[in-house]
Amino acid sequence: MARTTRVATLVASLLALFLLVGPASAQEASPGLAAADWIAGELASDEPSFDEFGVAPARADAIFALAALGARPDAIRQAADDLRATAADYVGEGADIDVGALAKVLLAVQVTGEDPDGFLEGRDLEDELRAAQRDDGSFADDTFRHALAMIALGATDAGVPEDAVDALVSRQNDDGSLPDDFDPEQPSIDNTALAVQALLAAGTTEGLAGAVAFLVDSQNDDGSWPNPFGAPNANTAGLAGQALRAAGETEAADRAAEFVLSLQTEDGGFAFDATQSEANGYATLQAVLALGGPAYHQLTAPSSDDAAAGGSETTPAAGVCPPGEGTTVVVDFSAFGGSVEVGCAPTATTGFEALEEAGFDIATVEGSPFVCRIDGLPGPDTEDCVGFPPGDAFWSYWTAELGGDWAFSSTGPADPIEGHLEGWAFSTGENEPPAFEVPPAPAREAEDTSTTATDSTPSATAADTTTTQPAADDEDGPGAGPFVAGAALVVVLGVAGLVLARRRRETGEP
Numbered sequence: 001m002a003r004t005t006r007v008a009t010l011v012a013s014l015l016a017l018f019l020l021v022g023p024a025s026a027q028e029a030s031p032g033l034a035a036a037d038w039i040a041g042e043l044a045s046d047e048p049s050f051d052e053f054g055v056a057p058a059r060a061d062a063i064f065a066l067a068a069l070g071a072r073p074d075a076i077r078q079a080a081d082d083l084r085a086t087a088a089d090y091v092g093e094g095a096d097i098d099v100g101a102l103a104k105v106l107l108a109v110q111v112t113g114e115d116p117d118g119f120l121e122g123r124d125l126e127d128e129l130r131a132a133q134r135d136d137g138s139f140a141d142d143t144f145r146h147a148l149a150m151i152a153l154g155a156t157d158a159g160v161p162e163d164a165v166d167a168l169v170s171r172q173n174d175d176g177s178l179p180d181d182f183d184p185e186q187p188s189i190d191n192t193a194l195a196v197q198a199l200l201a202a203g204t205t206e207g208l209a210g211a212v213a214f215l216v217d218s219q220n221d222d223g224s225w226p227n228p229f230g231a232p233n234a235n236t237a238g239l240a241g242q243a244l245r246a247a248g249e250t251e252a253a254d255r256a257a258e259f260v261l262s263l264q265t266e267d268g269g270f271a272f273d274a275t276q277s278e279a280n281g282y283a284t285l286q287a288v289l290a291l292g293g294p295a296y297h298q299l300t301a302p303s304s305d306d307a308a309a310g311g312s313e314t315t316p317a318a319g320v321c322p323p324g325e326g327t328t329v330v331v332d333f334s335a336f337g338g339s340v341e342v343g344c345a346p347t348a349t350t351g352f353e354a355l356e357e358a359g360f361d362i363a364t365v366e367g368s369p370f371v372c373r374i375d376g377l378p379g380p381d382t383e384d385c386v387g388f389p390p391g392d393a394f395w396s397y398w399t400a401e402l403g404g405d406w407a408f409s410s411t412g413p414a415d416p417i418e419g420h421l422e423g424w425a426f427s428t429g430e431n432e433p434p435a436f437e438v439p440p441a442p443a444r445e446a447e448d449t450s451t452t453a454t455d456s457t458p459s460a461t462a463a464d465t466t467t468t469q470p471a472a473d474d475e476d477g478p479g480a481g482p483f484v485a486g487a488a489l490v491v492v493l494g495v496a497g498l499v500l501a502r503r504r505r506e507t508g509e510p
Contacts, residue, residue, distance in 0.1 A: 030326060032325060035287075036065075039065055039284060043062060056105065058282075064296065065284070068294070069293065091120075097132060103139070103148040103153075109125060111301055116156075126153070137166050143191045147191070150164050150198035151194070151201045165204050172210065175210070176213050177214045223255030223256045224237050233273045239289060242295065243295070244256065250440060251439075253290065269283075291322050292344055327348055327354045327421065328342060328420060329342070329354045331424045332423070333426070335425075340436050343360065350413060352413045355413070363385050365388055365389075370412075372389055373385055396426070398423035398424070402438065402441040403438070406433030406434065
């Protein structure tokens with residue numbers, strides 16, 4: 001017992017020293033963060049390049065883009081202030097309301113976390129949009145505005161009216177596509193992509209498979225989509241890539257991200273298409289949607305607390321990281337009646353950093369580098385984070401490579417990250433990995449993933465080292481720590497080989 005305590009104390013001391021010294025050098029900003037800075041710079045300029053079609057719609061799109069990137073909450077606040085000042089004229093009032101504009105502003109307001117009731121003085125944006133629905137279930141004659149209205153309502157507590165789904169699906173072509181609003185004889189990639197998101201926002205599978213299949217089947221080999229008016233462009237790829245990622249078509253979504261990144265300019269913006277060399281404002285606002293963020297109705301602006309703590313410049317995107325752009329962090333809250341939440345940590349080098357960069361709040365056991373609470377769970381009434389948690393109530397720590405399977409992490413969260421994904425799942429006795437399917441490896445990567453874990457069940461070796469967990473009030477020190485039911489914590493700064501001795505259970509299964 002005493003030997004275990006001495007080892008744990010030494011580990012914690014060296015980790016504290018490492019955290020004080022910090023990494024040797026800062027990493028370069030990822031493409032997503034470079035784009036966020038470009039957008040923020042445009043917002044701060046006298047004449048933002050994306051204001052060509054109006055201030056209000058550009059500010060709404062800027063909010064969507066920065067929320068998808070999970071960055072620059074300061075710029076999001078500025079965009080929200082500008083939107084408040086200009087939205088009334090954009091939306092209209094009474095019989096002159098533009099349903100598409102109303103839906104766009106309502107969605108942007110919800111992304112920022114503000115109340116739609118009162119955002120514009122004396123008006124409730126949600127009530128106005130619901131009142132705009134027609135007897136046939138539609139919100140507008142054109143598919144784009146109707147789908148946008150569904151998405152905006154999908155972000156509300158009351159959700160999407162069922163007859164709105166029927167109105168959308170009734171417009172679907174036999175090949176799964178939605179028609180172009182200007183030429184109904186032609187399928188529209190953009191309308192189909194927005195329809196996919198509208199159906200996801202409504203929580204329905206009706207018409208969804210056909211629309212998703214159309215987007216996948218019509219994608220070009222380079223990740224773009226055909227454009228009947230010219231070269232494939234960033235706007236369409238951004239919107240379609242976002243829709244496919246939300247629908248679980250990760251491989252196609254990654255190809256869209258690769259195409260979009262091929263259009264990124266040196267200043268961080270994005271060109272409209274390959275025939276242009278300079279950044280285009282509106283192309284940038286939509287291109288970034290393909291870089292790993294969630295669907296429109298799931299967007300959430302990064303916390304202002306991050307900016308106050310100096311983290312606004314490195315807050316990552318919510319959602320799966322684009323290939324090669326960081327570590328995807330998955331936290332499974334299902335044990336508490338919640339859902340699986342996913343974030344991207346573009347610059348993190350350790351598990352602790354990845355959790356924090358991905359937007360999760362963590363607490364550790366007093367005096368030890370063991371995670372005992374994530375986003376306030378379990379609550380202080382059941383976990384005081386003073387002693388080590390019991391073996392049937394702790395956060396287990398997992399890792400995975402793209403194309404592989406979840407496996408217990410062989411190191412602790414203070415050690416260098418091992419895989420493309422970091423996972424956390426609250427164990428209540430039977431250790432299971434997060435309920436999140438590991439994305440496939442990008443087709444361009446020739447690396448063999450057969451050397452990574454191929455079974456979500458820990459190997460016999462892992463089980464042997466994580467089988468006994470002392471009670472939380474055991475004063476002699478930890479058994480299997482809450483980061484992997486006790487996975488080994490390797491000492492940093494080259495002091496390898498010291499592991500916690502009490503990390504075994506009496507049985508051979510986790």
